Amino acid sequence: MFKILDRTEEIVAVALLAGTVIAVLMGAIGRSIGYPVPAGPEIAQLLLIWTCMLGADLMIRSGEHIRISALSDALPPSGRRVLHSLCVICMLGFLAYCGWLGWKLAMSNWAREMGASGLSYGWVTLAFPVGCALMILSLLRRIVGHGLLYAIEPETRDGEQLL
Amino acid sequence: MISFLLLCLALGFMVIGMPVAFAIGVASLVYFLLPTTFMPDATAVQRIIASSQSFPLLAVPLFILVGHLMNGSGITPRMMTLASTVAGWMRGGLAQVSLLLSALMGGISGSAVADAAMQSRILGGPMIKEGYSKGFTAALLSVGGLITATIPPSLGLILYGFLGEVSIGRLFIAGIVPGVMLTIALMIATAWIAKRRDYKPVHDRLPTFREVIAAVKASFWAILFPVWLIVGIRFGIFTPSEAGAFAVAYALVVGMLIYRELSLAAVIDALLMSVRDIGMIMFIILLSGAFGYVITFERVPQTLAELTLGLFSSKVALLFTISAFLLFFGMLVEATVIVMLLTPILVPVITAAGIDPVHFGLIMMTLVTFGGMTPPVGVSMFTVCGILNCSYKDYTVELLPLAAAVLTVVAIMICFPDIVMFLPNLMMGGH
Amino acid sequence: ETKFALSTSQNSTDPLAMAMEAAAARIEDRTKGEIDVTVYPSSQLGSDNDVLEQIRNGAAIAVLVDAGRLAPFKKELGILSAPYLVDDWTQYAAITKSEPYKAWVEELAASSGLRLLNYNWFQGTRQMFSKNPVTKPEDLKGVRVRTIDAPGWLATVNAMGATAVPMAWSEVYSALQLGALDGAEAQLTGAYGIKLHEVTGNLAFTNHVQLVTGLTTSEEWFKSLSPEHQSILVEELERAGNEASAATVAKGKEVLDEMKAGGMVVNDVNPEDFKALTAGVYAELGLEEARAALQPAIDAAKP
Ligand code: NA
Ligand code: NA
Numbered sequence: 001m002f003k004i005l006d007r008t009e010e011i012v013a014v015a016l017l018a019g020t021v022i023a024v025l026m027g028a029i030g031r032s033i034g035y036p037v038p039a040g041p042e043i044a045q046l047l048l049i050w051t052c053m054l055g056a057d058l059m060i061r062s063g064e065h066i067r068i069s070a071l072s073d074a075l076p077p078s079g080r081r082v083l084h085s086l087c088v089i090c091m092l093g094f095l096a097y098c099g100w101l102g103w104k105l106a107m108s109n110w111a112r113e114m115g116a117s118g119l120s121y122g123w124v125t126l127a128f129p130v131g132c133a134l135m136i137l138s139l140l141r142r143i144v145g146h147g148l149l150y151a152i153e154p155e156t157r158d159g160e161q162l163l
Numbered sequence: 164m165i166s167f168l169l170l171c172l173a174l175g176f177m178v179i180g181m182p183v184a185f186a187i188g189v190a191s192l193v194y195f196l197l198p199t200t201f202m203p204d205a206t207a208v209q210r211i212i213a214s215s216q217s218f219p220l221l222a223v224p225l226f227i228l229v230g231h232l233m234n235g236s237g238i239t240p241r242m243m244t245l246a247s248t249v250a251g252w253m254r255g256g257l258a259q260v261s262l263l264l265s266a267l268m269g270g271i272s273g274s275a276v277a278d279a280a281m282q283s284r285i286l287g288g289p290m291i292k293e294g295y296s297k298g299f300t301a302a303l304l305s306v307g308g309l310i311t312a313t314i315p316p317s318l319g320l321i322l323y324g325f326l327g328e329v330s331i332g333r334l335f336i337a338g339i340v341p342g343v344m345l346t347i348a349l350m351i352a353t354a355w356i357a358k359r360r361d362y363k364p365v366h367d368r369l370p371t372f373r374e375v376i377a378a379v380k381a382s383f384w385a386i387l388f389p390v391w392l393i394v395g396i397r398f399g400i401f402t403p404s405e406a407g408a409f410a411v412a413y414a415l416v417v418g419m420l421i422y423r424e425l426s427l428a429a430v431i432d433a434l435l436m437s438v439r440d441i442g443m444i445m446f447i448i449l450l451s452g453a454f455g456y457v458i459t460f461e462r463v464p465q466t467l468a469e470l471t472l473g474l475f476s477s478k479v480a481l482l483f484t485i486s487a488f489l490l491f492f493g494m495l496v497e498a499t500v501i502v503m504l505l506t507p508i509l510v511p512v513i514t515a516a517g518i519d520p521v522h523f524g525l526i527m528m529t530l531v532t533f534g535g536m537t538p539p540v541g542v543s544m545f546t547v548c549g550i551l552n553c554s555y556k557d558y559t560v561e562l563l564p565l566a567a568a569v570l571t572v573v574a575i576m577i578c579f580p581d582i583v584m585f586l587p588n589l590m591m592g593g594h
Numbered sequence: 595e596t597k598f599a600l601s602t603s604q605n606s607t608d609p610l611a612m613a614m615e616a617a618a619a620r621i622e623d624r625t626k627g628e629i630d631v632t633v634y635p636s637s638q639l640g641s642d643n644d645v646l647e648q649i650r651n652g653a654a655i656a657v658l659v660d661a662g663r664l665a666p667f668k669k670e671l672g673i674l675s676a677p678y679l680v681d682d683w684t685q686y687a688a689i690t691k692s693e694p695y696k697a698w699v700e701e702l703a704a705s706s707g708l709r710l711l712n713y714n715w716f717q718g719t720r721q722m723f724s725k726n727p728v729t730k731p732e733d734l735k736g737v738r739v740r741t742i743d744a745p746g747w748l749a750t751v752n753a754m755g756a757t758a759v760p761m762a763w764s765e766v767y768s769a770l771q772l773g774a775l776d777g778a779e780a781q782l783t784g785a786y787g788i789k790l791h792e793v794t795g796n797l798a799f800t801n802h803v804q805l806v807t808g809l810t811t812s813e814e815w816f817k818s819l820s821p822e823h824q825s826i827l828v829e830e831l832e833r834a835g836n837e838a839s840a841a842t843v844a845k846g847k848e849v850l851d852e853m854k855a856g857g858m859v860v861n862d863v864n865p866e867d868f869k870a871l872t873a874g875v876y877a878e879l880g881l882e883e884a885r886a887a888l889q890p891a892i893d894a895a896k897p
Contacts, residue, residue, distance in 0.1 A: 010435060017441070021408050024408035025411075027405070028400075028405040028409070031738060032774065036759045038759070038760050048215060049212065049215040051438060052224075052441055052442060052449060055443070055446070056446040059443050059446075064443070065182035066183045068180060068545070070178075070555065072179070083179045083180055084180070090181065091182075091189070093189075094185060098211070101204055101208045102212070116744070121643070203648065203652050205648075213641065218762055218765075219762070326764075402765055456639075460638075
């Protein structure tokens with residue numbers, strides 16, 4: 001079940017990035033041959049935020065977001081557990097609250113237009129709450145699957161010695 | 164004051180090991196939750212979303228993708244052969260090769276972090292095996308990215324030009340000479356270190372003319388790329404912010420049709436790896452959007468600028484002071500964040516003082532990009548040290564002589580503006 | 595004490611931002627500091643659309659926008675930035691006094707929570723800057739002209755015979771210089787701000803849109819103020835709009851002379867030729883009824 005979800009997310013993310021490139025290319029080529037595609041840049045930006053949010057979720061899923069692990073690495077497992085709990089609680093709170101605000105923002109401002117394309121800006125805004133929801137799910141899955149100690153770091157990292 | 168406390172809070176979250184993006188995001192959200200803030204909380208989310216909606220910013224994911232495509236398209240190994248042929252005979256051969264490779268890749272890649280990551284994967288292992296200290300290897304590969312980021316195309320200059328309303332075309336052309344100067348300065352510093360430590364050359368003799376020609380021929384299409392890029396921008400085929408998409412197309416054409424090394428599976432692989440990198444880097448940029456809003460709202464840069472500007476009558480003194488401030492700030496805060504925050508504030512200040520914003524742009528971008536290579540907070544440093552398993556302490560110690568070389572180049576750029584401005588004035592006319 | 599912010603996309607030296615600063619001082623003075631006003635120029639709080647979104651969420655901000663930005667919430671208001679609505683910007687005063695306009699403003703407040711406080715901030719008349727001389731509509735054929743990325747503006751520029759290209763304002767100079775664009779439509783002061791004359795060389799007074807703008811704030815916040823504070827805000831911001839408009843007109847004349855001295859050629863055109871072409875834009879945007887409703891007020895304002 002999760003496997004299908006994960007695979008789908010990857011395929012969608014790759015398609016979105018490919019779409020971003022094509023939209024920018026079409027915009028530039030269209031303009032230089034005299035048939036501008038006014039919606040090109042907007043579509044590219046719309047696809048970009050969805051790419052970013054899905055990409056950010058993929059990184060949560062593998063615990064690879066950039067972080068400074070120096071302090072937690074210097075601590076015994078009990079200390080690390082405390083720090084990681086603090087981080088995970090803050091992250092979950094942030095994602096839940098901001099995701100909810102983003103949802104409200106998208107719904108209440110559906111009338112706002114993106115510009116040339118006339119599409120609703122809500123499609124842009126919606127990427128954020130959807131991304132937050134996916135990240136909450138991924139973070140919970142990591143806590144369950146890898147334990148608190150490896151919830152926000154990759155399990156394959158072999159003993160980095162840092163500052 | 165409140166912004167200073169928030170900055171401390173963000174740094175505090177980073178120290179306890181929260182992912183950098185979230186540390187910035189959570190600290191910014193705290194500002195909106197304070198009872199004294201009259202902006203609704205939803206503004207934080209809106210700023211996060213809005214920071215993704217800028218056209219020039221599209222260059223960031225596009226050039227990340229170019230970086231991943233190049234590895235599979237056969238461009239990187241050919242550039243590597245060329246660099247190794249030309250610089251391999253020098254003392255500290257592998258280190259010199261890596262610097263030359265940064266300069267060559269600079270014409271295609273726009274990101275210091277992408278270059279440092281790619282080189283750490285390719286050259287990191289071999290250098291450590293050859294007896295280079297881990298700290299030196301990491302510091303050199305990380306700082307080499309600065310060359311890539313200065314030679315056009317450059318993500319940082321695109322952002323600066325966008326935010327400061329400065330011609331990106333002129334900025335690009337102005338980046339060529341400083342990029343070459345950085346390469347030379349870092350090669351001199353490396354030669355000095357290699358001599359003291361007796362780091363060996365790769366080849367025991369100078370390359371023959373025939374070998375150089377063969378290597379140039381093999382990498383012809385890759386070397387041609389920057390030329391093509393400048394021509395495309397110069398003749399209005401695409402704008403500088405669209406150049407990334409053309410770079411992707413070019414890498415695909417060269418890799419699939421000319422070198423025939425790039426398979427469809429490899430393209431999809433590159434896309435997937437890029438999505439992950441974009442998710443990491445762009446998520447930091449997005450969440451920094453909320454932080455930037457706080458700093459703007461509290462009018463921090465204005466206050467700082469007013470304090471600084473009243474004190475100076477000489478351009479050089481002003482530039483040195485702003486540079487010191489940028490260097491300090493750059494060490495603490497992610498480069499993109501600084502560019503986002505300070506460009507709109509500093510460009511009017513320096514323009515009023517009679518300094519060309521193109522000249523200042525090169526100085527600013529060199530310093531803040533370099534800030535990403537220094538402790539305590541630096542994406543390049545995190546990336547390279549992560550890949551090479553290097554301690555931040557060793558990295559920092561070995562960074563010092565290289566930092567001296569970089570800062571010397573910046574000082575020369577400040578004292579002799581014509582070194583930077585000569586080429587853009589020649590090619591695009593005085594402005 | 596309530597905090598209140600004024601936001602504009604213009605920079606701090608623009609007459610509009612300077613008039614805002616003056617209004618801020620007068621409001622603080624008259625309310626004895628009970629309303630603390632800060633001006634945020636250069637889109638520091640976000641793009642105009644972003645700030646509108648913040649206002650709809652209840653933020654105590656007023657943002658200076660053209661009616662096109664309000665059109666998604668109240669379609670009829672879009673007519674205020676439609677092409678050739680009036681001959682001269684001073685005729686907008688008659689429109690904003692008319693009953694249909696007042697009704698639209700109230701409907702906007704009720705349906706979207708946006709309170710349009712005034713509509714008297716004149717930013718200039720949009721004119722055609724191009725690389726090749728334009729003397730008649732045919733000269734615009736195939737000419738790529740930068741405009742604002744909103745349906746109304748794209749429709750107007752296309753109807754005039756050009757090929758409309760939306761692009762960020764900050765990219766326009768280099769796009770023209772390098773040949774990615776062939777022209778741009780803009781008001782004189784805005785054009786001078788990015789030295790448009792250096793990269794175009796030709797100007798035609800097509801007068802296609804009178805760029806009048808207005809301050810929009812949060813209805814919820816505005817209603818929370820005492821009636822006395824409400825009237826102070828309305829009076830002072832209206833006065834600031836008049837001051838800003840007068841200063842913009844004066845500055846427009848000044849910069850036109852500077853641009854001419856800089857070598858820019860002004861070509862003779864008959865705006866009526868272009869006006870005829872843009873008649874269909876009203877139907878395209880669904881503004882024909884709105885135009886009919888305003889027509890009596892517009893006719894009455896004509897000299
Ligand atoms: Na580069
Ligand atoms: Na740093």
